[in-house]
Amino acid sequence: MSATRIDCDICIVGGGPAGLSAALAAAKAGATVHLLDLFERPGGQYFMQPAAGAHGPARRQIAAGGRLIAAARAAGVTVHENAEVFGAYADPVIYARVGESALTLRPKAVVIATGAHDRVAPFPGWTLPGVMTPGAGQRLAKLHGTLPGRRVVLAGCGPFLMVVAGQLRAAGCDVLRVVEATPSPRALLAGIARHPARWGEALRLLTPVAPLAGRFRFGAVVTAAAGDDHVRSVTIARLGADGLPDERARETIADVDALLVGHGFRPSIEVPRLLGCAIDFDQDAGGHHLRIDRATGATSVPGIFAAGEVTGVAGARPALAAGTIAGLAAARHAGFAAGKGDERALARALDFALMLRRAYRVPYRALGRLPRPETVLCRCEEIDAATVAAAHADGARDAAGIKLWTRAGMGPCQGRGCGFGLGLQLAETAGLDPAAFGANPSRFPARPVPLSVVADALAAGEDGA
Amino acid sequence: MSDITIDGETVAATAGDNLGALLHRLGDARLRATLSGAPRGLFCGMGTCFDCVVLVDGKPARACLTAIRPGMVVERQGGQP
Amino acid sequence: MGVSGHIVVAGAGITGAATALALTEAGFAVTLLDRAAAGSAVSGASLACLGTHMSSEIELPQLIWATRRWAEWDRRFAGAFHYRRCGQIRFIEHEADIPVAEHWIALERAAGLTPELLTRERLRRVEPALTGPLVAASWSPTDALVNPFLAVRCLISAAVAAGARFRSHCPVEAIDVAGGRVTGVVTPGGRIAADAVVVTGGPWTAELVAPLGVALPILPRKAQCLATIRQPVTIRGVVGGCKSDHGGVDAGYTQIQQSEAGQILFNTVLAGGLAEAGAQGHVPEVDRRFVLDSIDTLTRLFPALRAVELLRSWVRYEAVTPDDRFIVGAVGPAGLLVAAGDNGTGFCRAPVIGEVIAAALSGRPCAIDSAPYDPGRFPAAGAT
Incomplete structure (x- = not known):
């Protein structure tokens, strides 16, 4: 039983590209900066740092992240690893758990850089062991030297699938198929052609997957995974002109032992929602995301700034630029003389991100049709599609109504996992607005945490404590 | 190598390695069963989904966020939050 | 009309x-x-307790009628809302409150109900995990819970x-x-x-x-509650605080119970907490003092729960009359x-x-x- 309280200028929540660049900028401006990161080493998903250091196909990226982390530490940033933020109030005060200990920060300003998590729509068989997100497969291979499987299918939508396909191939997986919902790569290639500054990066992305060119299936989705206690086969189907899976154009891939599936990312908004930060909805930006002033990163709550994927999924480059802008704005809020950051660099990076967003087309309608009545939609509480449909028939019309009447979204993930799928399914089968679903409920605590840690953290945060 | 205990059996493991990755390798991706008995494995791999919750020294923990410590006692069943 | x-x-x-x-x-x-x-x-x-115990001195006939109707609904709707006749305990922390409990018990028994005063030893049999420092408890075996x-x-x-x-x-x-x-x-x-x-x-x-x-x-009053992650069956009935001469609901109350899904639901309110005018337009955050008081009460009464994980909190407004x-x-x-x-x-x-x-x-x-x-x-x- 212990609690640490830190009074400081700026608290950064999340140690990915946005959080690290915000921390560096604020520390350089003279602020005392504490950065909280959930994992053993900062870096986030993009700059993840293997224990063995920079090697393998992603070594340039790992090394770049390592330099940013080192620069932040050299500028005086205190990094708290294994720190899971579970509570926040607009005072501002941030409550975190580090193992069995409590960590309470009372900063003058906060930068939210909580990133995003893989977005997965439910389909028959998606709860089988061996079915996981591309992000999970990437962490296994890059961080933990473990293959997600030997014979792997990647499926979903977006450039991240290509990144992971290349890395898994290099790690020794047999990548059987890359199932990309977008009809063809033409829009992507044309878009890259218009951004010469990014050609080197594009080449590094495309080269490792070039040998897999024959394994790509464009314009298709996974409709089911099958197996007894483990995924053994995967069925895919082409998308028809109506945007729905064409029953006649099916293919079953046998002898699969891992299926990595994701349709982009969802911003991780639960901590800023505890603070009362306003959100907007844009399915193509990952759904609900924080509303900010791009010039400063300011959210709707005074003293709370944000940068990176939590403000709308756009990738690492915009996150780095926006992180600097938000870090400097937070420093100014805390009373330091600081510049404003390079808004034009952010605009250029966002321009490329918007091109990528338009080059890929998430098949929302098709995804909403995939669950069968017995398909689990809420993984935590094991609530199936038939149960949700019955609640809808009885009059439930939004996430709150479905949750109360079925328990979908009441489990430990607090609806982070099922909101996207519930919204798609009810949009497709009942005509409901997907914006009425998938807003992470803002309920303290953001993650389950021992009662003793909650009590210690709150007590440490009281005035005069 | 450090010994840890998984469901009552002694398993050789490396301190500091990720528990989720170890359980993924040992169980051929199967990691635990839900209340209804359905098998589950690693899913999000980054602490978001709670599919990989096991009991570590009697307390629920997400295997994907847990570093292996010598002498750790892991129970795969019963970890369901 | x-x-x-x-x-x-x-x-x-x-x-x-x-x-x-x-x-x-x-x-x-x-x-x-x-x-x-x-x-x-x-x-x-709501924690959806259907209780006649220590609720209202003048509404006893209405409460008895209501609890019978709930039991009828349970039969009529074939258990659709998980009616559980789990009983209700009101724990007593001070000797001085025993006469208060005895007053309520006499009143309710006169109306045909069956509450009784439990010694510490009997309390252990009724609610074994309730091992905190109590002097006695009252017990109303007919009180029930539903899934709200x-x-x-x-x-x-x-x-x-x-x-x-x-x-x-x-x-x-x-x-x-x-x-x-x-x-x-x-x-x-x-x-x-x-x-x-x-x-x-x-x-x-x-x-x-x-x-x-x-x-x-x-007037609106904040109704706040906390829930833990699922636990094995630990708490059998509704556990509340005995009304006290130091004040009733306005001075504070506690309610603790375990849902049929296994979560432990609990709240302790030590002060009245009427909300400011217009506050009901939005759902606010849970008060930190409330969280601390509630955890303190729960872990004092059920010390074994200290390591259990908190899952969720919620806040709504209930309607208070004079x-x-x-x-x-x-x-x-x-x-x-x-x-x-x-x-x-x-x-x-x-x-x-x-x-x-x-x-x-x-x-x-x-x-x-x-x-x-x-x-x-x-x-x-x-x-x-």
């Missing part, structure tokens, strides 16, 4: 759901509306099956009156004509009827009725409220004495 025709019930919490069912079964055409999802305000935040979400859903479904209409996300913005009579309600989707309107809007009720010159003494009783009946213009003032104990009383409203609109005698709920006890309410 003796109205016929179409009745709008505004507010689909447990009070509105029970009222809609009673009116539909009485032969009225009923439209039940809610500003958001059914039961998503205070009903969904499913109870609302079940009663609405039953009303709909009997012919009622239900619409969620349809807030009543105003009540139309012409020639001294209610003629309908205004919603964002258009006007709905009605021969009578029953406002079952909890703390919003006063705001909705104020433009009609009706001043209801109903005498802790519902206000139920006709007010203001002809055809306007209200049923609000749960005071945090609305679940148990919902069947009574439905009966009082149905009797009033049918012009038939009420099966129970409705005097405790008479709006006329507050003259500014403009009872008719």
Whole structure:
């Protein structure tokens, strides 16, 4: 039983590209900066740092992240690893758990850089062991030297699938198929052609997957995974002109032992929602995301700034630029003389991100049709599609109504996992607005945490404590 | 190598390695069963989904966020939050 | 009153759901509306105890009638809302409070109920995990719990099956009156004509009827609760604090129970906590002092739970009246009725409220004495 309280200028929540660049900028401006990161080493998903250091196909990226982390530490940033933020109030005060200990920060300003998590729509068989997100497969291979499987299918939508396909191939997986919902790569290639500054990066992305060119299936989705206690086969189907899976154009891939599936990312908004930060909805930006002033990163709550994927999924480059802008704005809020950051660099990076967003087309309608009545939609509480449909028939019309009447979204993930799928399914089968679903409920605590840690953290945060 | 205990059996493991990755390798991706008995494995791999919750020294923990410590006692069943 | 025709019930919490069912079964055409999802305000935040114990000295006949009706509903709806007759404990921390418990026990036994005083030893058999420093406890074996979400859903479904209409996300913005009579309600989707309107809007009720010159003494009070992650069966019944000479609900209360899904639900309120005017327009965050007090009480009474993980908190507004009783009946213009003032104990009383409203609109005698709920006890309410 212990609690640490830190009074400081700026608290950064999340140690990915946005959080690290915000921390560096604020520390350089003279602020005392504490950065909280959930994992053993900062870096986030993009700059993840293997224990063995920079090697393998992603070594340039790992090394770049390592330099940013080192620069932040050299500028005086205190990094708290294994720190899971579970509570926040607009005072501002941030409550975190580090193992069995409590960590309470009372900063003058906060930068939210909580990133995003893989977005997965439910389909028959998606709860089988061996079915996981591309992000999970990437962490296994890059961080933990473990293959997600030997014979792997990647499926979903977006450039991240290509990144992971290349890395898994290099790690020794047999990548059987890359199932990309977008009809063809033409829009992507044309878009890259218009951004010469990014050609080197594009080449590094495309080269490792070039040998897999024959394994790509464009314009298709996974409709089911099958197996007894483990995924053994995967069925895919082409998308028809109506945007729905064409029953006649099916293919079953046998002898699969891992299926990595994701349709982009969802911003991780639960901590800023505890603070009362306003959100907007844009399915193509990952759904609900924080509303900010791009010039400063300011959210709707005074003293709370944000940068990176939590403000709308756009990738690492915009996150780095926006992180600097938000870090400097937070420093100014805390009373330091600081510049404003390079808004034009952010605009250029966002321009490329918007091109990528338009080059890929998430098949929302098709995804909403995939669950069968017995398909689990809420993984935590094991609530199936038939149960949700019955609640809808009885009059439930939004996430709150479905949750109360079925328990979908009441489990430990607090609806982070099922909101996207519930919204798609009810949009497709009942005509409901997907914006009425998938807003992470803002309920303290953001993650389950021992009662003793909650009590210690709150007590440490009281005035005069 | 450090010994840890998984469901009552002694398993050789490396301190500091990720528990989720170890359980993924040992169980051929199967990691635990839900209340209804359905098998589950690693899913999000980054602490978001709670599919990989096991009991570590009697307390629920997400295997994907847990570093292996010598002498750790892991129970795969019963970890369901 | 003796109205016929179409009745709008505004507010689909447990009070509105029970009222809609009673009116539909009485032969009225009923439209039940809610500003958001059914039961998503205070009903969904409720711990849904159906208790006669230490609740009200003057409402005992009504409470006994209500708990019988709940048991009937459980049989009629085949367990749809997980009715559990788990009993209720009120723990006693100070010797001085034993006479208070004895007073309530005598009162309830005289009404035919079976509460008793437990020694520490018997308490251990009734609630083994309750090992905190207590001197005694009272025990009411007939008190029960229901799943609040499913109870609302079940009663609405039953009303709909009997012919009622239900619409969620349809807030009543105003009540139309012409020639001294209610003629309908205004919603964002258009006007709905009605021969009578029953406002079952909890703390919003006063705001909705104020433009009609009706001043209801109903104030919002924060209702907060915490839940842990699922646990093996640890707590068998409802565990509350004994009423104390140091003050009743206004001075603080505790309720602890385990849901059928396994979560431990608990709250301790040490101060009154009336919300500021207009606060009910948004759902606020949980108070940190409340979280600390609640964890402190839970882990003092159940020390084994200290390492358990907190899963969730929630906050809603309950409707508080000056005498802790519902206000139920006709007010203001002809055809306007209200049923609000749960005071945090609305679940148990919902069947009574439905009966009082149905009797009033049918012009038939009420099966129970409705005097405790008479709006006329507050003259500014403009009872008719």
